[in-house]
Amino acid sequence: MKYDELFALLRRRGVLWPTAEIYGGTQGLYDYGPAGARVKRLVEEAWAAWFVGLSDDFYRIDPAEILPEAVVRASGHLENFTDPEVSCAKCGNHFRAETILEKFRPDGVDGLSPAQIGELLKQYPVRCPQCGSTELSVPRPFNLMFGFDFGAAGGERVYLRPETAQSSYLAFARMWDVGRHALPLGIAVIGKAYRNEIAPRQVLFRMRAFTQAELQIFFNPASFPLPFASVEGEQLPVLRVSRRAAGEETPESRSARSLVDEGLPEFYVFFLVHLYRFFRDVLRYPTDSIRLFEKSDTERAFYNRIQFDFEVKLESLGGYKELGAVHYRGDYDLSRHSAGSGKDLSVVPVGRERLLPHVLEVTFGVDRNVWALADLGLVVDGDRTVWRLPSYLAPSAAGVFPLMKKEHTVEARRWAERLRTAGFDAEFDSSGSIGRRYARMDELGIPFCVTLDHESLEAPSIDARTATLRDRDSKAQERVTLDALIARLQASRVAPRPAPLNPFE
């Protein structure tokens, strides 16, 4: 679907809409409705089961989103978390320099100084995208953090965190004390991050408040024991810097082993494979839509030693979009926070020398992936629109309908209650024709519909009764008992999980 069409559908069905819609919306902020909120929550749970479930030493925490100034000074965000901005002298609008230049510099302006960008603005025939004027300001660095005063006394400054990662670095010392005093140690956060984007756009892609799922793995660079053999044969769709330099845009299929042979560390490639498998096996993105896009020295943040972005091709947004990444951040974060806080964050793992752990970061944009699931999954199939969501990510396990409102509602309510008691979200719907109800469930991606009818009431007890089960994708129908239905739903709601890293000690 096209962008406008997709957003209109999601908005109409109450999946998501602009915040404070009745006030005309708020730039870069969105509210999730009931179905959107459930899909988002299920994506988060699937991510946690996949990544946090990898090891007993990986923990999920829930820290506050507000950070004191000393933290963002130490992390470098106060100084460096900026986007070059250009304003138009005529219409007064503000733009990201990258946006203004994108026709002339499709690769972006990452790594260029405001002065260098100023040169480019002179070099190309750039115009204001809003009014067409050529009176554009020189670029200035615009800090993307939201900062505000804290406390009644004044003078204390805090910031909404620009990335969840910082919360995990702050928690490292505490989690070291709570844990087994062993590396690797993982700390995961699923939560909000905030950026004052100059030009928010593309709904869930450049938001000012968004949900990240990030895992920070603290490890000893001299020893990161992993079952690499279990992943070495995996084929990954990779676009390395060297091929990009040759003008290539499509990925090539590369084995995990061959990437290690080219010099990437095993621990890095291991998590690249795990993130790839999450996209392929849990979110079920088509493998030919995914590419692992290596960032060059100038494109990466200076503290990232290695970075591959996971990009997925989305029709609604006209190309590849970043949905996740693996960053090797070295010891940058813990050394900065050791210096900033005055607390030595080096540790002595059991039986080892003292060291300052390195960080491998697996990032994942939750909102972006909800959008990607809609883009890739919502299809027009003949006269209906179906959201082909994986069943364990669907907003409800099943819709439950009485065929006739008058005759079958009591029994349909009973079935819905039994399903809820068994732990399943069930959507009761008695309004309109069965066809219309199927259509509503199809649009929301609900994988099964159960209809109670005359035949259902023939058997004497609920356990002997049957209902019509209809499959979202095949539209096939069959009669099932309540027990068979529960067993079917149970299987449908389990997301795949990888084998844990520490099955045998």
Added chain:
Amino acid sequence: MKYDELFALLRRRGVLWPTAEIYGGTQGLYDYGPAGARVKRLVEEAWAAWFVGLSDDFYRIDPAEILPEAVVRASGHLENFTDPEVSCAKCGNHFRAETILEKFRPDGVDGLSPAQIGELLKQYPVRCPQCGSTELSVPRPFNLMFGFDFGAAGGERVYLRPETAQSSYLAFARMWDVGRHALPLGIAVIGKAYRNEIAPRQVLFRMRAFTQAELQIFFNPASFPLPFASVEGEQLPVLRVSRRAAGEETPESRSARSLVDEGLPEFYVFFLVHLYRFFRDVLRYPTDSIRLFEKSDTERAFYNRIQFDFEVKLESLGGYKELGAVHYRGDYDLSRHSAGSGKDLSVVPVGRERLLPHVLEVTFGVDRNVWALADLGLVVDGDRTVWRLPSYLAPSAAGVFPLMKKEHTVEARRWAERLRTAGFDAEFDSSGSIGRRYARMDELGIPFCVTLDHESLEAPSIDARTATLRDRDSKAQERVTLDALIARLQASRVAPRPAPLNPFE
């Protein structure tokens, strides 16, 4: 437990700690560690199952936490969401006027103007709580919202929402379109709210960022059909304004019916009973620790027509503390946002006249209740400390141990994996003596421990094998198969739910 002792224990076990602890903490902000985050999430899910599950027309949404200025101007927060503040000319500290006066006015200063409070400050021999000086400023209204600039152009002002309720009012028009065009319609939000408290204290009780669970029920005041007969006999521990005026502080047991006979609307008492049952049946607070504390005209916000706070007696905080409430807000909210947004929020329910719905609000402080669960549940029992959490709120379903690390780890890992595949959090622990491991699980409230030993390995297959199951509360032990264990855990993880309001249409 005493306050300090309780917080120290929770901090040491990684349940929660001050945000940016390595930087000395941040006033009024806390991070939840793995166990705390899970308890919090399970409390939220139990709340949603109880309240949102009440009706097909009750929806849970997930809206942004940032509100544009027009919204908080319309809601009255920009003008009125203030706390009278007093500063000390000598030491420079800032205090809530209520805190300064609490020795002299134990009922607080709600409803008094800054001028009236100024009179009280002159009347009583008040001193600065920090330095003892008598040089206190006249009270000034201090707005409790965090506001900041939004966007690159400047001039646009937004606020972190001071209550989740506002997000539901903003969503009403959209949810009306998405829903069945019928009242009552419920919109629930579980999420962060933010207040720049002058003097944050008591850990999770007066925070600057906190999680609320709030249900807004939009209804027709002329017709709110409810099965009141199903609750009329319920006895509630009530402290009405009239008895408070007579100096009473303890509640009296009153039937729901008798409160209606005294003039409270049935719909109000119905939800009072439901919130009471949630505290009693789901959170399992001792009924003799709960009181339903009616707020007087001067204590309530002016738009609240009826307000009973749910207070629970907590040893760590030295008395009754508010943990939830039911507010009858009339049509204040929708009329303010109709005026503020210019969008008419009145509706025409199917078969009815046009009306502006009234709002009944059920509020619940998630963090406060996590603290209450710790206060009421964490007890010293002989030589051990046990957190007697309801099993469905425990951070994990079970601990799984190898009796001997060398011999039994493989089998214990297998059992833990089977439990995870069946959908249960399982805590694997192989370090220290079994007694120490039991002690760790007891402190975290984990209801069952399963130990794999020599006897476990005697049977040929995992399904025939048995392990020792140990109960947290009774310390009783028995042998169980994996199947029996899974059945036991399944039953233990289901929180009670009330009968839905619309089983038969």
